[in-house]
Amino acid sequence: MADSGGWHLVKRVGTAVVLIPSVLVLVLKAPVWVLAIVAAVVALVASSEFLKVSEAYEVRPFRKPTYAYVSLFFALIAVPGYENPLLDTAIFACGTAFLAALAPFLFWTIGMRRASLRETFPAAMVSAIDFIYLAVPLGCLVQLREQWAGAFLVFYLLLVVWAGDIFAFFVGRSMGRMLMSPRISPKKTWEGALASLAASVVVGTLLFDHARQISEFFLRLDLIHQRDGIFSLETPPLLPIMLLSAGINIAAQLGDLVESLIKRGAGVKDSGGLLPGHGGMLDRIDALLFAAPVMWYYAAWRVLQ
Numbered sequence: 001m002a003d004s005g006g007w008h009l010v011k012r013v014g015t016a017v018v019l020i021p022s023v024l025v026l027v028l029k030a031p032v033w034v035l036a037i038v039a040a041v042v043a044l045v046a047s048s049e050f051l052k053v054s055e056a057y058e059v060r061p062f063r064k065p066t067y068a069y070v071s072l073f074f075a076l077i078a079v080p081g082y083e084n085p086l087l088d089t090a091i092f093a094c095g096t097a098f099l100a101a102l103a104p105f106l107f108w109t110i111g112m113r114r115a116s117l118r119e120t121f122p123a124a125m126v127s128a129i130d131f132i133y134l135a136v137p138l139g140c141l142v143q144l145r146e147q148w149a150g151a152f153l154v155f156y157l158l159l160v161v162w163a164g165d166i167f168a169f170f171v172g173r174s175m176g177r178m179l180m181s182p183r184i185s186p187k188k189t190w191e192g193a194l195a196s197l198a199a200s201v202v203v204g205t206l207l208f209d210h211a212r213q214i215s216e217f218f219l220r221l222d223l224i225h226q227r228d229g230i231f232s233l234e235t236p237p238l239l240p241i242m243l244l245s246a247g248i249n250i251a252a253q254l255g256d257l258v259e260s261l262i263k264r265g266a267g268v269k270d271s272g273g274l275l276p277g278h279g280g281m282l283d284r285i286d287a288l289l290f291a292a293p294v295m296w297y298y299a300a301w302r303v304l305q
Helices: 002-029 032-056 063-078 087-113 117-144 150-176 191-208 211-220 238-266 282-305
Strands: 179-181 185-189
Touching: 002 032, 002 150, 032 117, 032 179, 032 191, 032 238, 032 282, 063 282, 087 117, 087 282, 117 150, 117 282, 150 185, 150 191, 150 211, 150 238, 150 282, 179 191, 185 191, 185 238, 191 211, 191 238, 238 282
Parallel strands: none
Antiparallel strands: 179 185
Protein backbone atom coordinates (compact mmCIF):
# COMPACT_ATOMS: atom_id res chain seq x y z
CA MET A 1 0.00 0.00 0.00
CA ALA A 2 2.86 2.39 0.77
CA ASP A 3 4.49 1.66 -2.58
CA SER A 4 1.19 2.24 -4.31
CA GLY A 5 0.73 5.56 -2.50
CA GLY A 6 4.29 6.60 -3.32
CA TRP A 7 3.85 5.80 -7.00
CA HIS A 8 0.58 7.74 -7.04
CA LEU A 9 2.39 10.76 -5.59
CA VAL A 10 5.16 10.45 -8.20
CA LYS A 11 2.58 10.42 -11.00
CA ARG A 12 0.74 13.35 -9.43
CA VAL A 13 3.89 15.46 -9.14
CA GLY A 14 5.08 14.46 -12.62
CA THR A 15 1.79 15.47 -14.22
CA ALA A 16 1.86 18.80 -12.36
CA VAL A 17 5.45 19.50 -13.46
CA VAL A 18 4.36 19.13 -17.09
CA LEU A 19 0.99 20.87 -16.84
CA ILE A 20 1.77 23.94 -14.72
CA PRO A 21 4.39 25.56 -17.01
CA SER A 22 2.29 24.71 -20.08
CA VAL A 23 -0.83 26.31 -18.60
CA LEU A 24 1.07 29.42 -17.46
CA VAL A 25 2.64 29.98 -20.89
CA LEU A 26 -0.79 29.50 -22.48
CA VAL A 27 -2.61 32.03 -20.29
CA LEU A 28 0.21 34.58 -20.50
CA LYS A 29 1.33 34.31 -24.12
CA ALA A 30 -1.55 32.98 -26.21
CA PRO A 31 -4.14 35.29 -27.82
CA VAL A 32 -7.53 35.29 -26.12
CA TRP A 33 -9.18 33.39 -28.99
CA VAL A 34 -6.63 30.57 -28.58
CA LEU A 35 -7.31 30.49 -24.84
CA ALA A 36 -11.04 30.31 -25.64
CA ILE A 37 -10.49 27.29 -27.88
CA VAL A 38 -8.41 25.51 -25.23
CA ALA A 39 -11.02 26.36 -22.58
CA ALA A 40 -13.70 24.93 -24.86
CA VAL A 41 -11.77 21.67 -25.22
CA VAL A 42 -11.30 21.48 -21.44
CA ALA A 43 -15.01 22.19 -20.91
CA LEU A 44 -16.04 19.52 -23.42
CA VAL A 45 -13.78 16.89 -21.85
CA ALA A 46 -15.05 17.79 -18.38
CA SER A 47 -18.63 17.75 -19.70
CA SER A 48 -18.11 14.25 -21.05
CA GLU A 49 -16.92 13.12 -17.62
CA PHE A 50 -19.74 14.93 -15.81
CA LEU A 51 -22.42 13.45 -18.06
CA LYS A 52 -20.86 10.00 -17.64
CA VAL A 53 -20.99 10.36 -13.85
CA SER A 54 -24.63 11.51 -14.09
CA GLU A 55 -25.55 8.15 -15.62
CA ALA A 56 -24.84 6.59 -12.22
CA TYR A 57 -27.82 8.64 -10.99
CA GLU A 58 -29.96 6.84 -13.62
CA VAL A 59 -30.04 9.89 -15.88
CA ARG A 60 -29.72 9.57 -19.64
CA PRO A 61 -28.30 13.01 -20.52
CA PHE A 62 -28.52 14.94 -23.78
CA ARG A 63 -24.90 14.53 -24.82
CA LYS A 64 -24.73 16.03 -28.31
CA PRO A 65 -27.01 19.03 -27.56
CA THR A 66 -24.96 19.75 -24.41
CA TYR A 67 -21.69 19.65 -26.31
CA ALA A 68 -23.16 21.88 -29.02
CA TYR A 69 -24.40 24.45 -26.47
CA VAL A 70 -21.04 24.55 -24.69
CA SER A 71 -19.24 24.93 -28.02
CA LEU A 72 -21.53 27.79 -29.06
CA PHE A 73 -20.79 29.61 -25.81
CA PHE A 74 -17.04 29.48 -26.32
CA ALA A 75 -17.34 30.37 -30.00
CA LEU A 76 -19.08 33.59 -28.95
CA ILE A 77 -16.42 34.29 -26.31
CA ALA A 78 -13.65 33.79 -28.87
CA VAL A 79 -14.93 36.73 -30.93
CA PRO A 80 -12.58 39.70 -30.33
CA GLY A 81 -13.86 42.30 -27.87
CA TYR A 82 -14.13 46.07 -28.23
CA GLU A 83 -10.99 46.94 -26.19
CA ASN A 84 -13.38 48.64 -23.79
CA PRO A 85 -13.30 46.84 -20.41
CA LEU A 86 -16.68 48.14 -19.27
CA LEU A 87 -18.45 47.27 -22.53
CA ASP A 88 -16.77 43.85 -22.85
CA THR A 89 -17.63 42.97 -19.25
CA ALA A 90 -21.25 44.05 -19.69
CA ILE A 91 -21.66 42.06 -22.92
CA PHE A 92 -20.17 38.94 -21.34
CA ALA A 93 -22.30 39.24 -18.19
CA CYS A 94 -25.56 39.80 -20.08
CA GLY A 95 -24.84 37.17 -22.72
CA THR A 96 -23.83 34.54 -20.18
CA ALA A 97 -26.87 35.24 -18.00
CA PHE A 98 -29.14 34.90 -21.05
CA LEU A 99 -27.60 31.58 -22.15
CA ALA A 100 -27.69 30.20 -18.59
CA ALA A 101 -31.37 31.16 -18.22
CA LEU A 102 -32.20 29.73 -21.65
CA ALA A 103 -30.45 26.39 -21.05
CA PRO A 104 -33.14 24.48 -19.07
CA PHE A 105 -35.92 25.58 -21.41
CA LEU A 106 -33.89 24.58 -24.45
CA PHE A 107 -33.10 21.14 -23.07
CA TRP A 108 -36.71 20.63 -21.96
CA THR A 109 -37.78 21.33 -25.53
CA ILE A 110 -35.23 18.85 -26.86
CA GLY A 111 -36.47 16.27 -24.35
CA MET A 112 -39.99 16.39 -25.78
CA ARG A 113 -38.76 14.18 -28.61
CA ARG A 114 -37.83 11.31 -26.30
CA ALA A 115 -39.99 8.23 -26.15
CA SER A 116 -39.95 8.27 -22.35
CA LEU A 117 -41.06 11.68 -21.09
CA ARG A 118 -40.10 10.55 -17.59
CA GLU A 119 -36.47 11.06 -18.63
CA THR A 120 -36.93 14.61 -19.87
CA PHE A 121 -36.79 16.60 -16.64
CA PRO A 122 -33.67 15.00 -15.05
CA ALA A 123 -31.83 14.91 -18.38
CA ALA A 124 -32.61 18.58 -19.07
CA MET A 125 -31.52 19.60 -15.57
CA VAL A 126 -28.23 17.70 -15.84
CA SER A 127 -27.44 19.36 -19.18
CA ALA A 128 -28.34 22.82 -17.85
CA ILE A 129 -26.23 22.27 -14.73
CA ASP A 130 -23.37 21.06 -16.93
CA PHE A 131 -23.40 24.39 -18.76
CA ILE A 132 -23.62 26.51 -15.60
CA TYR A 133 -21.18 24.40 -13.57
CA LEU A 134 -18.50 23.88 -16.22
CA ALA A 135 -18.80 26.24 -19.18
CA VAL A 136 -19.67 29.47 -17.37
CA PRO A 137 -16.72 29.44 -14.90
CA LEU A 138 -14.24 28.62 -17.68
CA GLY A 139 -15.84 31.40 -19.71
CA CYS A 140 -15.20 33.75 -16.77
CA LEU A 141 -11.55 32.75 -16.94
CA VAL A 142 -11.32 33.61 -20.64
CA GLN A 143 -13.12 36.93 -20.22
CA LEU A 144 -10.89 37.76 -17.24
CA ARG A 145 -7.86 37.26 -19.48
CA GLU A 146 -9.35 39.71 -22.00
CA GLN A 147 -9.54 42.56 -19.49
CA TRP A 148 -6.80 45.10 -18.82
CA ALA A 149 -4.08 43.40 -16.73
CA GLY A 150 -5.89 40.17 -17.55
CA ALA A 151 -2.74 38.06 -17.87
CA PHE A 152 -1.58 39.02 -14.39
CA LEU A 153 -5.05 38.50 -12.89
CA VAL A 154 -5.31 34.97 -14.34
CA PHE A 155 -1.74 34.25 -13.21
CA TYR A 156 -2.64 35.42 -9.70
CA LEU A 157 -5.83 33.32 -9.67
CA LEU A 158 -4.06 30.13 -10.75
CA LEU A 159 -1.20 30.49 -8.27
CA VAL A 160 -3.55 31.23 -5.38
CA VAL A 161 -5.64 28.15 -6.20
CA TRP A 162 -2.62 25.91 -6.78
CA ALA A 163 -0.85 27.07 -3.61
CA GLY A 164 -3.93 26.23 -1.57
CA ASP A 165 -4.29 22.85 -3.28
CA ILE A 166 -0.64 21.91 -2.70
CA PHE A 167 -0.65 22.85 0.99
CA ALA A 168 -4.00 21.15 1.60
CA PHE A 169 -2.66 17.94 0.08
CA PHE A 170 0.69 17.76 1.86
CA VAL A 171 -0.36 19.17 5.25
CA GLY A 172 -3.52 17.07 5.27
CA ARG A 173 -1.51 14.00 4.29
CA SER A 174 1.20 14.47 6.93
CA MET A 175 -0.55 16.23 9.83
CA GLY A 176 -4.28 15.92 9.22
CA ARG A 177 -6.27 14.46 12.11
CA MET A 178 -9.64 16.25 12.21
CA LEU A 179 -11.80 15.12 9.30
CA MET A 180 -13.74 17.89 7.60
CA SER A 181 -16.51 15.88 5.93
CA PRO A 182 -15.92 12.12 6.12
CA ARG A 183 -19.15 11.27 4.28
CA ILE A 184 -18.20 13.39 1.27
CA SER A 185 -14.40 13.35 1.23
CA PRO A 186 -12.79 11.03 3.81
CA LYS A 187 -9.25 12.37 3.28
CA LYS A 188 -9.97 16.09 3.69
CA THR A 189 -9.04 17.51 7.08
CA TRP A 190 -9.45 20.81 8.87
CA GLU A 191 -5.67 21.04 9.27
CA GLY A 192 -5.27 20.78 5.50
CA ALA A 193 -8.04 23.31 4.91
CA LEU A 194 -6.50 25.88 7.25
CA ALA A 195 -3.04 25.36 5.73
CA SER A 196 -4.61 25.81 2.31
CA LEU A 197 -6.26 29.07 3.36
CA ALA A 198 -3.05 30.43 4.90
CA ALA A 199 -0.98 29.51 1.83
CA SER A 200 -3.42 31.18 -0.55
CA VAL A 201 -3.51 34.39 1.48
CA VAL A 202 0.29 34.56 1.73
CA VAL A 203 0.88 33.77 -1.96
CA GLY A 204 -1.88 36.11 -3.15
CA THR A 205 -0.62 38.98 -1.00
CA LEU A 206 2.98 38.52 -2.18
CA LEU A 207 1.90 38.39 -5.81
CA PHE A 208 0.03 41.69 -5.64
CA ASP A 209 2.74 43.26 -3.50
CA HIS A 210 5.20 42.52 -6.32
CA ALA A 211 2.71 42.87 -9.17
CA ARG A 212 4.62 45.51 -11.10
CA GLN A 213 7.94 43.64 -10.86
CA ILE A 214 6.27 40.40 -11.97
CA SER A 215 4.58 42.17 -14.88
CA GLU A 216 7.87 43.75 -15.96
CA PHE A 217 9.57 40.35 -15.79
CA PHE A 218 6.91 38.78 -18.04
CA LEU A 219 7.16 41.74 -20.40
CA ARG A 220 10.94 41.31 -20.73
CA LEU A 221 10.41 37.64 -21.56
CA ASP A 222 7.89 38.68 -24.22
CA LEU A 223 5.19 36.62 -22.52
CA ILE A 224 2.72 39.50 -22.22
CA HIS A 225 1.90 42.84 -23.81
CA GLN A 226 1.83 46.15 -21.94
CA ARG A 227 -1.95 45.99 -21.42
CA ASP A 228 -1.75 42.52 -19.86
CA GLY A 229 0.27 43.41 -16.75
CA ILE A 230 -0.17 45.58 -13.68
CA PHE A 231 1.15 48.82 -15.12
CA SER A 232 -1.85 51.08 -15.58
CA LEU A 233 -4.02 49.75 -12.74
CA GLU A 234 -3.50 51.06 -9.23
CA THR A 235 -2.34 48.34 -6.84
CA PRO A 236 -5.09 47.85 -4.22
CA PRO A 237 -4.42 48.04 -0.46
CA LEU A 238 -3.21 44.98 1.41
CA LEU A 239 -6.41 44.08 3.28
CA PRO A 240 -8.69 43.78 0.20
CA ILE A 241 -6.12 41.50 -1.47
CA MET A 242 -5.91 39.31 1.63
CA LEU A 243 -9.70 39.07 1.67
CA LEU A 244 -9.82 38.34 -2.07
CA SER A 245 -7.20 35.60 -1.72
CA ALA A 246 -9.12 34.10 1.19
CA GLY A 247 -12.38 34.26 -0.76
CA ILE A 248 -10.80 32.54 -3.75
CA ASN A 249 -9.40 29.81 -1.52
CA ILE A 250 -12.71 29.19 0.26
CA ALA A 251 -14.49 29.04 -3.09
CA ALA A 252 -11.85 26.63 -4.41
CA GLN A 253 -12.23 24.33 -1.41
CA LEU A 254 -16.02 24.38 -1.82
CA GLY A 255 -15.56 23.49 -5.48
CA ASP A 256 -13.45 20.51 -4.48
CA LEU A 257 -16.06 19.38 -1.95
CA VAL A 258 -18.95 19.77 -4.41
CA GLU A 259 -17.21 17.59 -6.99
CA SER A 260 -16.45 15.02 -4.27
CA LEU A 261 -20.15 15.07 -3.34
CA ILE A 262 -21.15 14.39 -6.95
CA LYS A 263 -18.67 11.51 -7.24
CA ARG A 264 -19.53 10.06 -3.83
CA GLY A 265 -23.21 9.98 -4.72
CA ALA A 266 -22.37 8.26 -8.00
CA GLY A 267 -20.09 5.75 -6.29
CA VAL A 268 -16.97 6.65 -8.30
CA LYS A 269 -13.49 7.63 -7.09
CA ASP A 270 -12.39 9.78 -10.05
CA SER A 271 -14.30 11.53 -12.82
CA GLY A 272 -11.95 9.93 -15.36
CA GLY A 273 -8.41 8.72 -15.95
CA LEU A 274 -7.05 11.34 -18.34
CA LEU A 275 -4.41 12.83 -16.03
CA PRO A 276 -2.09 10.38 -14.22
CA GLY A 277 -2.20 10.92 -10.47
CA HIS A 278 -5.01 13.45 -10.74
CA GLY A 279 -7.92 11.47 -12.18
CA GLY A 280 -10.01 13.15 -14.85
CA MET A 281 -10.20 16.67 -16.21
CA LEU A 282 -13.03 17.51 -13.84
CA ASP A 283 -10.93 16.34 -10.89
CA ARG A 284 -8.19 18.77 -11.93
CA ILE A 285 -10.37 21.86 -12.47
CA ASP A 286 -12.99 21.39 -9.74
CA ALA A 287 -11.49 24.07 -7.48
CA LEU A 288 -11.06 26.52 -10.35
CA LEU A 289 -14.73 26.19 -11.30
CA PHE A 290 -15.77 27.94 -8.08
CA ALA A 291 -12.73 30.21 -7.78
CA ALA A 292 -12.78 31.72 -11.29
CA PRO A 293 -16.18 33.45 -10.89
CA VAL A 294 -15.00 35.02 -7.61
CA MET A 295 -11.97 36.47 -9.38
CA TRP A 296 -14.09 37.58 -12.33
CA TYR A 297 -16.54 39.42 -10.03
CA TYR A 298 -13.62 41.21 -8.38
CA ALA A 299 -12.23 42.27 -11.77
CA ALA A 300 -15.68 43.36 -12.94
CA TRP A 301 -16.10 45.43 -9.77
CA ARG A 302 -12.76 47.16 -10.45
CA VAL A 303 -13.90 47.93 -14.00
CA LEU A 304 -16.95 49.70 -12.58
CA GLN A 305 -14.85 51.90 -10.27
